[in-house]
Amino acid sequence: MSREGERSMGTGTMHDGANDSLTRPPLFRDGSFWGLTATQFLGAFNDNVFKQQLLLLFVAVPTATGSMDLQGVATIAFSIPFVLFSGFAGYLSDRYSKRRVIVLSKVAEIVVMAAGVLGFIAFGFAGLPAWLILYLMIVLFAMGGQSAFFGPGKYGILPELFRKRDLPPANSLILMTTFMAVIFGSALAGLLMDVLDDRLWIGGLLTVAIAAVGTWTSLAIRKTPVAAPELRFSADCVAIPSDVRQAMRDDRQLTRALIATSLFWTGAALVQLIVNTVGKNQLGLEDRHTSLMVTGISIGIAIGGALGAPLLGHGVNLRASMMAGWAVVVTLVAISFPGSELTHWLGFRGMFVALTVLGAFTSIFSIPLQVLMQARPPEALKGRVIATQNLLNWVGICGAGLIYQAADSVLAKYELPPSWNFLAVAAILSVMLLVFFPKFERQSGPVITGSLDPLVAEKLRRSRNRRKPKETGDPPTA
Template sequence: MTHHDQQSSIDELPSSTRAEGELPPLLRDPSFWGMSVTQFLGAFNDNLFKQLLLLLATPTAVELAAAQARGETAPDRQSEAMIVFAIAFLLFSGFAGWLADRTSKRTLIVAAKVAEIVVMALGMVGFLFYGSIGFSGMLVVLFLMGTQSAFFGPPKYGILPEIIHDRDLPQANGIFLMFTFMAIIFGVVLAGQIGSSVDTVWIGSAVCIVIAIVGTLTSLFVRRVTPANPGMKLRLSDFFVPPESIALVKRDRELLLAIIVTSSFWLLGSIVQQAVNALGKSQLGLGDQETSILAAMLGIGIPIGCLLGGKLSAGRINPRVVAWGAFGIVVSLGLMSLRGGPKEHLLGFYGSIPVLIVAGISTGVFIVPIQVAVQALPPANEKGRMIALMNQCNWIGIILGALLYQGALEICEHFNQPRNTAFAIGAAVMLPIALWYRPKERSLGD
């Protein structure tokens, strides 16, 4: 088969209806950069605040040893935080998706950023009075942060196909996700610097308030867009899963598989985030700063992988890129699960750093083509609700990941196994995807 014949056999996605030249080149588009910076700042806040709570929830090696000496257990409450954050998404993503199709996505983005300022202010108050409200009280603030993020999600991803050319989606998503995971690096590292001491943790929320204000200002650079489906009526089903979305994924097997895979990906992410914190604090006996450095290594690799994934995709959905990323994740997590003795970690702190970076690169390469598929495949008037459905499925995955991690901890405790065993569960989740999932190769048109 000739190269021309191969190109002709590739299904074409519907091209954009915008006139050529109507939009500026991607890298010179202030609207795109405004949205990217806004996403960066929002993700920074999410990860700084969440990592501060996760560090508070993770017992240290000293606390574990002291509890064992008393015949007790020191609870790891990370799963509680992950589940509370996820429940907010499950409750509100459906309505948020309806809003994203019914209302201008730009209006919702600005409104969500204003709400972020309020939530971060509540977070600072909560940390200042942590002695009175405790960890359970902070879970209420975390729920509110999850709610704000649920309303921000559909418009922030759904607006990209509306403000850029379809052919630019892979590169735009690579940059967009690069900013997202750079924010994870800075947020997680700063959380480690601040530490989980109740005397200093409020400083993190003070930083978050400033970042939320700046993010609100950058959101004003996003280009105004008209509602995709302004006459749509609100129905009870829109609070859950609209029948149109169910019908769409039923008839579009590729879109259904992409949503299932992204959900499995976030299930994996839920396990790995908690496993890294437990490896550092509970198994290797590291402090908050060193533990957060380990967590940030994923964040260093992911932006590189996102840019690489966008470059390798080159204006199309490329199944080979997905496969390379998936196998890289499986191998990296398999290495992280290896032990050097009954309770030891083979790689240790310094050996884990390059492996986690490679895991991050593989993650970025893997997720970019799938993210593009979920944005490009649905009809224009259903993109918001479809991204909301994806968000709901992703957070179901995160809840399942938290439960799997909690179950893994109990098994490790019962059989006296090291906590890095949880990485093996993550590798097992990704292995069938690496072996069998291949999205259909498609050109992205104009």
Template sequence: MSHPSSSVAVVDDAASAVAPLGRNRSYWSLLVTQFLGAFNDNLFKQVVLLVCADYAARSATGGTHYQPLAQFTFALPFVLFSGYAGFLADRHSKRQIVVLCKVAEIAIMALGIAAYADGRLSVLLGVLFLMGMQSAFFGPAKYGILPEILRRADLPRANGWIQQTTFLAIIFGTAAGGWLKQEMGNQLWRVGMVCTVIAAVGTLTALPLQHTPIARPGLPFHRSVLAINRPTVELLRRERGLLAALLLSSLFWFVAGVVQQTVTDFGKRQIQIGDARTALLFTFTAVGIGIGCTLSGYLSHATIRFGLVRSGALGMSGCMVALAAVTEIDRNPEWLEAIYRGGLCLLGGFAGVFVVPLQTYLQAAPPNDQKGRVLGAMNLVNWIAILFSAAFYFLAQQLLLKLVAIWPALAPTSAPLPFHWVLGAMALLVLPIPLLFRRPDIPLTSSPPAS
């Protein structure tokens, strides 16, 4: 893969007046806001996934389509709207988009109260779709505003903390969803009330975010912005490093989507530890991700270190192989639960190390007036990958059903399918990255990129 050319050189500070990271009020406002948003999304989504698992358990045919359908529903808006969201992030104030998205979140969570009270899965999935739409418009503005409010040398550490808190929010939101579903029983409308309050608090925390200049005032609309527009396609063709980072980012989210569904089914259906303890497995992943993201940002200093991507990929692959293998050796539920807590924590740590350099590069390298659209393309491709993860998991279950029908001994005694096999497949998918991805480190001290 080619080295980055001067047209996408990583930029240096344009203004010495920008506050250091620790005293940057706008950054901390954004950090808290995005944490609350990601926590809320995943709390709501996990309750819906657990409702889907309940439907599957009651289904005479095994109900293998319910979880993938929910994942598909949440991912589809990102595929449909991320390109346009990136266009808006370049054409309008990113701060304005962030605040408006948070206001929309309040309205959507209020609809969630009615959806949970109604109880029909189709209505819950409708609200899940709206949640995905709101998040699709939030993403490019959130990531695109970082280079505008921070010193360039602070980007690796800032991204480390952004990624850390994002994943912590995802995992803690997932864990809270499992706990709330178990505690609320038949009164799931109260989950919607909790989500509405969190959305309101997140809106208040977004208000101190500073106004920044519009990247491309009057940027003309073209239908190509609904996907990946032509200038962005040309940039990715010309700069293979950006394209490689984009593809690796999407692969990461594909694997994450599959692992989330696998662990949910593994805990709830294979070792049968219930909603709350299944969700707790993700909490251990969060601890690992937090450590990994922080460590990656610390090791990077003011440099994008692609060696961390290779190390993270190798560790992720090893952890997934180990978890799949140990499940074959010992199928005692209590022992496996303990093993998976430690293994998922380690897996999360390597995942955090893996993703921070990629995210930093995708923010820092594009020209200033194309950042929003490049990050919109990143959002689009990542969520296409998550969409494919739902389809892949559905097909994997169908394949496992056929194998178990031929060789019944393959199925665990307590579950219809050996869900842990999917982890082994994901390990094989990630394994080539340390061998094929070879790029030099990039100091964050170069001249600004050309527009």
């Protein structure tokens, strides 16, 4: 890569001009795109095989007085590392090569999957005693930690690898393949639960092998210049860095997108837990069929990801995103109503179709917000902004675990079917769409190109230099 190309990548003024086209290959002829896509696919597959197996185990944990649903606790265990480490992970992704962070994270995945195999071996001999539940929660915590360090580098490297015009299709295709991995991983988890029974360690060996292959594919990602080589570690790196807080104050659109995405992931995490409970406890399905309902969501997300590029174009189509968000709310309300005798009026097949539709709208909703958060920050802040996004998303997901445990207890006390929990998700998403969703920009209608990077960067520079008085007439960046 030429020095001029490197300078443009480091100053936050990257654009789709001649230099950008010359220094970066077309998306589908870029080996780094396929290496990153394969790495993400394999990692998502492993995460969902392991996590869905544990969630199914925890739907009804035997107790002295009956059984207890520990899915919410497991979700909290998996989420806490993102809350604790996302800020530091963002610092690492800006201070060092994002490729290096990605590769080392994949090596850590091999170790975590091996620890999971040991837990499944113990399950085959001892069942699910309290000490093993604690051990598996610790493994979930470690898996969340590995993913927390992988996330900022994975998403932050996209603008460094690809032309800006390629970001929407790159996000769409990576999202589509990611949720193909979720489909296969979730489906395989239920099948392994029914077929292997107390020999789940056999499937665990497969996840170790896949983690090793994912480490190999990560090596295909080309090296990129370090975004902020002089960045020093400080206390605020473990939370939201001061520069990112300043960017959020200066760029209201960015702030709204971060909050909206966090609330959306709160709802998304709740939906998976509710579907598992509806499948096993309300519809009386086997593990494989319950997991197939979860894969219905993922199939819809893959379809939405495939449709995202032609439907959304090369900008950030906020109108399409909001319409898709309201479609998600309507679908959730429709599937919340139970049938007679604590069943469900849609049954297994109807729920599968409804959840597939839900997933498609989810994908179309999330792609524009993801592109907005990649395009707007200055280049040197992208990794930390993505880390902040991860932090806020996982605060929401951790909160989803608490909400689920509380709501499940209330419904169980009054002997109400778990499908009513979908109404709580619809309420959360309605608040997000009405209060926190980014505003439409007047000058560009429904499409925002993310061309405000230099403006936000200039505001950040002005904020650090207090010698000149701040102009009170400047409107906030919307």
